[in-house]
Amino acid sequence: MTPAISPGRAAETERVASISNCTKRYPGVLALDDVTFEVAAGEVRALLGKNGAGKSTLIRLLTGAELPDSGTVEIAGQALGQTGSARAQAAFASGVRVVYQELSLVPGMSLAENLFLGHWPRQGGVIQSARMEAEAAEAMARLGLDLSPRRLVASLSPAERQLLEIARVLIGKPRLVILDEPTSSLAAAEAERVMAAVTRIAAEGIAVIYVSHRMNEIRRVAHSATVMRDGRVIDTVDVKGADTRLIVRLMLGSESGPAAQLENRVADTTLLEVRDLALAPKLSSVSFRLRQGEVLGIAGLLGSGRTELLQAIMGVRAADRGEIHVDGKPVTGACYRHMVERGFGYTPESRKEEGIVPLLGVDENTLVTDLAAVSRRGVLSASLMAAATRRIVEHLHVKTSRTDTPIGTLSGGNQQKVVIGRWVHARSRVLLLDEPTRGVDVEAKSQIYAIIRQLAAEGRGIVFVSSEIEELPLVCDRVLVLREGRFAGEFTAPDIDQDAVMAACIAGH
Known part of the structure; x- marks a missing residue:
């Protein structure tokens, strides 16, 4: 199915980016299956789907980070034909920008330095601080962010940090801005500032792809929503007129009880x-x-x-x-x-920063709360560890092929089940x-x-x-x-x- 431009938008609106009949395979996984997708200038398109639906792969095609096995990707009417890093550079030069869920700011540097991180303006080998601060202030003002460019990132609130990440991608005349879960770490009042920024960006004629699981936000900020499932685009709907149960059914493939x-x-x-x-x-x-x-x-x-x-x-x-x-x-x-x-057991707010050790296995992350229970005479027992982990994995329905699989390779939902499961293991x-x-x-x-x-x-x-x-x-x-x-x-x-x-x-x- 070819997704249509969102209802209410003129047919002649400039198409900023398109993916045509793209398929992408990884070893043992069909990540994208004959996907067609497009987004227009000034449009906010929500991208919905559960983990593994293909959203991340679609984004990587648009940014040039991945080459499809078949099909074409166009930005501003020009096909991305290069391979390797040249392809990503071409997508960037064509105006594609992305803000990922994990922020990439340097707390000990100023706002201006972060906005120009890696490409500070220079003249004669000397960084032009005044120019950098002026352009940084202008980029932030576009989002309603009234902060001194000399202020340190460490002093910002979570919402201000997210807005700064968005301001950074506005430098250099972008055509398409992709926001991956921009409010996942924010409460409702703070998320309002980010949604207002998205509306400002779209009003400038920039296309926005907005990835989120928060339906209330999507209804507020998006014109339309593309739903993906199992590597396919299922449908594109007008979010203001679509029932939430319909959208969930499109995402899951059945009525959600x-x-x-x-x-x-x-x-x-x-x-x-x-x-x-x-x-x-x-x-x-x-x-x-x-x-x-x-x-x-x-x-x-x-x-x-x-x-x-x-x-x-x-x-x-x-x-x-x-x-x-x-x-x-x-x-x-x-x-x-x-x-x-x-x-008592406690699971912290930031799972990735405080809840797990990504390189350690599911077993080690699960059993850390009571190692004595899987030890013999003070020495950890591999068999006891495997058996105890299997009990938690089965009890909480954690999807993992092995108990010693590094937890960082699991989806966010399965990581969270393990974080909860460690306290079940501890009999909290x-x-x-x-x-x-x-x-x-x-x-x-x-x-x-x-x-x-x-x-x-x-x-x-x-x-x-x-x-x-x-x-x-x-x-x-x-x-x-x-x-x-x-x-x-x-x-x-x-x-x-x-x-x-x-x-x-x-x-x-």
Whole structure:
């Protein structure tokens, strides 16, 4: 199927980039199967599909990083005919720019230096700092970013760093900007700034390909959406008129059932109680209870203190005041090791930076929380390690061919299952999950929801922090809204309304 230009756009609109009947194979994998795709000047095209659908390969064809086995790629009407690095250079010269999910900024350098990283303007061998700063300020102003070019990147907020990455690709008159999950690490309020920047870029006549799993954002910013599945383009739809269930069905190939069956198995037993917890400047007075079998959601804007709350409970940060009770008994002098010994597990917000060791195997990443359980007389046992890892892999449905496969080669969803699984291996009774579905596709999210519900049904208490309000009703028995240092709203299933939760989050902002 040949995707059409998004509804409402003139037929004569300039076609910036096109892929015609392209097929790409890797050993044992058909990554793209006779794909045809195009995007027009000034159009924002969402690119949707679960992991492995072919999105990354399509992007690599447009950037010239890959050569199709068959078919043609055109940028601004010119076919990319070169091979190797020359092909990527030709795509760049034709105006193709990409901002990947993993940011590439240098924290210790200034904004201007980062924007011109690797191609600083020179005259007579001397860097023209004044020119560089002036052009940097102009690029940032195009996105509504009012910052000093001399400021260090280390001082920027996550949203400002993402905007700086986008500003960098605006230098040099781009025709096509590709944004890969630009808001995956941002909460709703911060994501607004990025979406506003995308609208500004498109208004200048630049074509934008927007890769994201957040349907609410896609409806806000995109004119149309191309859905991929199993290496094929399934359809291109008008996102404003398409039902979410239709889009999910196109992505998955079938109707998507409930993400999790919310059976009320919450017991009266209190596993964790927090009383008047304070941690300046984020938390002023936080109190709540977590019961056995309960999934408790924590909602709030970026900077509301959600991560700090989990870290204070886990002993990663020392609270200024307050009490933590486990099984009805106060915890004194809590530290991370002591909380682990009490049956607590914590998955950090940044999976890639803090949650996994990419070059180590699934087994080592899984078993690190209790190596004694897979040791004989103080020596690690290969057979015990393999058996213990297989139990977790089967229990949480981790897709991996071998237990010693480097975890960095797994998809984001399967990596996250391992991060959760290490605490199942440790027999943890309370799990503190910080953004456990960040950066994973729709199918993996549904699987993680089901895993969380399963673990709760087994008698664990789970605190689920998420910046994606729409997923809270799918997995939580109860949701607390954290605002201005304290809880400012409570919702209980089945009456967890995402609009009401969002309103509670932004009240006063």
